[in-house]
Amino acid sequence: MRSGVIKVLLAMTVASFMLFAYGFVTGVQDVLQPRVSNMPKQAEIKIKKKGNDILQIVSLGDSLTRGVGDKNGTGYIGRVKEGLQEEFDQKTTLTNLAVSGAKAPDLIKQLSDKGARYTIGQADVIVLTIGGNDLFPGWETLANTDFTQYRPDTETFQANAKTILTKIREVNPDSPIFWVGLYNPFEDIPELKGTSRIVADWNSSLEKTALDYERVYVVPTFDLFQSSGTKLLYSDHFHPNEAGYALMAERLLHNMTTKLDVAENGGAK
Structure with a gap:
């Protein structure tokens, strides 16, 4: 009985540590290699120029x-x-x-x-x-x-x-x-x-x-x-x-x- 409880607690501890480690690694990657945001860009209004590139x-x-x-x-x-x-x-x-x-x-x-x-x-x-x-x-x-x-x-x-x-x-x-x-x-x-x-x-x-x-x-x-x-x-x-x-x-x-x-x-x- 006691050994079963210890195994459960140990498994929970390992799982918690792995979750923490994943979060830490993900956070470091976001800082060192930030990903492009999926947020939509603000709509831009394009200018229609009258005749040339000036x-x-x-x-x-x-x-x-x-x-x-x-x-x-x-x-x-x-x-x-x-x-x-x-x-x-x-x-x-x-x-x-x-x-x-x-x-x-x-x-x-x-x-x-x-x-x-x-x-x-x-x-x-x-x-x-x-x-x-x-x-x-x-x-x-x-x-x-x-x-x-x-x-x-x-x-x-x-x-x-x-x-x-x-x-x-x-x-x-x-x-x-x-x-x-x-x-x-x-x-x-x-x-x-x-x-x-x-x-x-x-x-x-x-x-x-x-x-x-x-x-x-x-x-x-x-x-x-x-x-x-x-x-x-x-x-x-x-x-x-x-x-x-x-x-x-x-x-x-x-x-x-x-x-x-x-x-x-x-x-x-």
Whole structure:
């Protein structure tokens, strides 16, 4: 009787040890020789280029897209062009139609210009920034504004955003549009407390608007600048400096190469 119990216990001990050994060996193999995941890849949207292998980018908007604050004037959009060419071997042209100081109504007016409409119609990718000059009051009243009570005209901005996207789609129905969201340059200024909430709400309204259109992507930048103080801002404490634009470019480049199915060293398909 006793010998039978001992044999059972011994058998269980051996089985437990073998199970542990199998698990250990399997774990080591997963670390040293990881297997390809069976998880499905995120669906990629392939770009349909207009006529040749060169990716044609057209950028629109305000001083952020013009690169104000960057001593070389490269800005985020110039860095994206360089990144596509150098990191992904994708031949790229860039036509920058942005105008410093532009507000949403200014861009809407520009989108009625025949030359601008033709250029946008030829674009493989459209990138824009607009809204920063609409969101906050002018510099002359900025310091005297109580931002805990301030409410921007989000309804008008949403209407303008829809008009902008509709006008772009009139001349270019298919090419992806990357709308770069806003950051808050004033979050570290105690006198302007409350501005972060305003910018976050503004970005949220833009994202809701973009959902009504195909292949329109809002690229967030709010988190890049939050709690960074003046490290990422130009001396005017409004526009990015070179470091700020570099972060914006990195974020946009990641979004673009994911959505456009750009393979490293392979170009856009």
